Amino acid sequence: MTTEFKLSDVKDPGLAGQGQALIEWASREMPVLKLIQDRFEQERPLAGLRISACLHVTSETANLMLTLQGGGADVALCASNPLSTNDAVAAALAELHGIKTFAIKGEDNDTYYSHLAAALDHEPNFTMDDGADLVTMLHRDRREGLPAVRGGTEETTTGVVRLRAMAAQGVLGYPIIAVNDADTKHLFDNRYGTGQSTLDGIIRATNVLLAGKTFVVAGYGWCGRGLASRAKGHGADVIVTEVDPVRALEAAMDGFRVMPMADAARQGDIFCTVTGDVNVLDRSHFETMKDGAILANSGHFNSEINLSALDDMATEVRAVRPSVQQYRLSDDRRLHVLGEGRLVNLAAAEGHPAAVMDMSFANQALSVEHMARHHEELERSVYSVPAEIDKEVARLKLQAMKIGIDSLTEEQERYLNSWEEGT
Incomplete structure (x- = not known):
């Protein structure tokens, strides 16, 4: 199957209404991402940028795509696994939201890689990967697209391992943030x-x-x-x-x-x-x-x-x-x-619950925003999520859960920043 000249390739566009209901249901459990989306729609920090994402095409991922789109990005999405796509969600993104979507549950190997190629036909300025298949194809087969790419993010452990190997060998073409390494990702999403x-x-x-x-x-x-x-x-x-x-x-x-x-x-x-x-x-x-x-x-x-x-x-x-x-x-x-x-x-199921993907995808959205602002300062390497982003995601999640925490007093701050006092 080829995706040439197609704006999207989904199983059944008629499933869009069903997919939209699933996207809205997941959104109820993703308050942190919704707060980011609201700010993005006002500030438009990604205006004029093209993003190609290779992720599991689920209702949670759809909310991330809508957040990026709300920030002004032109987004293309393909599946990071042949069996992880929700066909109804893919239809909704393509038909109702105008997001270029290339994903069909159960797609064969040739179709899977043609969908990766279609996402790269989008000529991205930023990549968003889950397993590093998109980055690998870009570096191995589509190197003419590398000059346009300013940065990227990686969602999962396997992808981070591959990217660090590329960086160590000096072949990584642009900076990438390892979202998986954020505490608010691996301590919650992974566990x-x-x-x-x-x-x-x-x-x-x-x-x-x-x-x-x-x-x-x-x-x-x-x-x-x-x-x-x-x-x-x-x-x-x-x-x-x-x-x-x-x-x-x-x-x-x-x-x-x-x-x-x-x-x-x-x-x-x-x-x-x-x-x-x-x-x-x-x-x-x-x-x-x-x-x-x-x-x-x-x-x-x-x-x-x-x-x-x-x-x-x-x-x-x-x-x-x-x-x-x-x-x-x-x-x-x-x-x-x-x-x-x-x-x-x-x-065999629906992937992670939306409440935990809320934090992972909040890290994705904020990391892309960070990359858009600071990519010129970064080398071609793999970076951890900035600590301020990690803490902001945790703060917003606690706020959404209506959980309060303590703050250090001035006396406690002084104590922690001094060395004179002991037993």
Whole structure:
């Protein structure tokens, strides 16, 4: 499928009304972004700028796009995952809001990359990425577009890792802010958002009872912490696997069993990878798993489960439920892969709740505004979200939640800024 000469490419424009209702519903849970949108519409800090965004096309993302548009930006959007698009939301953005949208749930690999190319045809001044696929295509295949790009943002851990590798090798063409590194992003989005939405996806896909099951979490970063705690809350016996000794120790002291995946593979009923690496669940693990084991991934790419090895081992592959593929092995054991090994919280559910994406996307909007004002001062590197933006997002979220906090007195300020007083 080609997107040439198309202003948008969505599944069904007739879904626009349904999508608009979803966008409005999410907006009710995104008060921080709404405050930013209101200010943007008055100040127009992005006037005359073109932004190409490669994000999960959800109702929450739609509210971010409308905030950028309200700030004066000309926006194009494509999906950052073939299974993460809400087709109704995509239709609403294209048909009702005039945002160039290239996203169809279930699109094949060729269509996915043609949509990335269409977003770059927008000739962006700023990029907004989730996984760095857009940035990678720009640097690898569309280098003629680099001179026009002033800066960008990156949403997720996997993308930040890729971008830092580019910066270290001296090939990154423009400055990018790692939104994922903001405290008001990873401490909340990664932990609470991933924890809840991943279990939501697993339960929707399988309808299994988690209580009493052995649930294996691969990786104990912020996403793994959230997932392990939520699975434990559902009554599961949680095992954590790790390669980092500090994180493994933390998981053990948080009350989880910790062991190598080779041992966990024999015990687990449900497995979920959240590492950002490749082949975390591999052939040797499939060989020892229980009959009926469930395999899911909540890392950005579907490389965490070695699906090629599983295909090679299987004598039969069939869909047994929506978002569930059953792999029957030569010894008659059955392993079940959810959402084609892609992000299960988006492939089988709706992704993170709007209330947590409110903070992540507030960071995105304010980081783009910061880039628009300061890009000439920045080198071609990966930057953290400015501390003042992080604190402002937290302040606005507390305000929206009607939570008050203390302020330091002058005496306390003096004490913290002095060294003379001790015991």
